[in-house]
Amino acid sequence: MNTIHYGTLYGIGVGPGDPDLIPLKALKIIQRVALIFAASSTKNSHSQAVTIAAPHIPETSEVRLLPFPMTKNQIEKEACWQAHARTIIAELEKGRDVAFLTLGDSLTYATYGYVLKYVLALAPDAPVVTVPGITAYQAAAARINRPLVEGEESLLVLSGVEGGHRLRLLSETVDNVVFMKAYRNVGDITDALAEKHMLDNSVAVANCCMADEEVIEDIKTLKKRKPGYWTLILAKKNHNHEAH
Numbered sequence: 001m002n003t004i005h006y007g008t009l010y011g012i013g014v015g016p017g018d019p020d021l022i023p024l025k026a027l028k029i030i031q032r033v034a035l036i037f038a039a040s041s042t043k044n045s046h047s048q049a050v051t052i053a054a055p056h057i058p059e060t061s062e063v064r065l066l067p068f069p070m071t072k073n074q075i076e077k078e079a080c081w082q083a084h085a086r087t088i089i090a091e092l093e094k095g096r097d098v099a100f101l102t103l104g105d106s107l108t109y110a111t112y113g114y115v116l117k118y119v120l121a122l123a124p125d126a127p128v129v130t131v132p133g134i135t136a137y138q139a140a141a142a143r144i145n146r147p148l149v150e151g152e153e154s155l156l157v158l159s160g161v162e163g164g165h166r167l168r169l170l171s172e173t174v175d176n177v178v179f180m181k182a183y184r185n186v187g188d189i190t191d192a193l194a195e196k197h198m199l200d201n202s203v204a205v206a207n208c209c210m211a212d213e214e215v216i217e218d219i220k221t222l223k224k225r226k227p228g229y230w231t232l233i234l235a236k237k238n239h240n241h242e243a244h
């Protein structure tokens with residue numbers, strides 16, 4: 001019987017944008033493995049995670065972008081994740097260690113999670129080490145020097161792709177909310193935050209830790225000026241409202 005001596009897949013979160021915010025453990029792996037994968041859109045062949053890690057990637061390393069189509073078709077998406085998992089497994093089967101880079105944290109709204117699912121299913125004996133990264137919302141809270149959660153408070157992390165819909169459904173006992181992907185439907189997000197008495201305590205951070213970083217204190221202005229993709233909102237309930 002032929003035993004496969006797999007290499008290891010390292011899933012690495014490279015943080016929100018500042019190459020100095022890459023964990024030491026991730027840095028050592030990036031400097032050691034000879035093959036680095038990252039997701040790119042089929043439109044532009046660009047990976048922000050690779051751009052962030054670039055100062056640490058040795059010139060001799062191969063960087064291979066895996067294109068992911070921007071589609072809502074679940075069958076197409078599953079086929080793509082599975083095909084990319086097979087590409088990674090083919091390298092692991094050669095005994096090569098490989099890294100998969102993700103912006104922010106590797107398991108927070110990250111493509112790596114979808115590919116990982118297929119790697120674990122198709123090659124259950126292949127070793128996988130996931131290294132967490134600093135999420136964009138942790139970096140944004142640090143940027144504005146505001147605690148994310150304190151004492152007995154709760155924190156709800158939401159995608160803003162569908163606007164404020166989920167906040168309206170889930171907010172009753174929530175003290176703090178993070179809206180990731182707060183760009184296309186940001187107008188409805190601000191409406192929902194106003195309805196839930198959170199608007200005054202909300203701050204948006206765009207391009208956090210990047211050269212064009214922006215802190216938007218008055219997020220009502222986002223209704224007229226749609227922000228770019230790398231935008232999130234940190235919201236906090238105004239409990240003073242309940243006292244009246």
Ligand SMILES: C[S@@+](CC[C@H](N)C(=O)[O-])C[C@H]1O[C@@H](n2cnc3c(N)ncnc32)[C@H](O)[C@@H]1O
Nearest residue numbers: 016104105108109135136180181207208230231
């Ligand atoms: C697909 S999610 C990736 C989340 C990432 N894995 C993380 O842990 O932060 C993309 C969303 O994350 C947020 N984001 C990521 N990096 C950001 C940054 N540097 N500044 C502001 N928002 C960012 C934005 O809301 C963006 O639409």
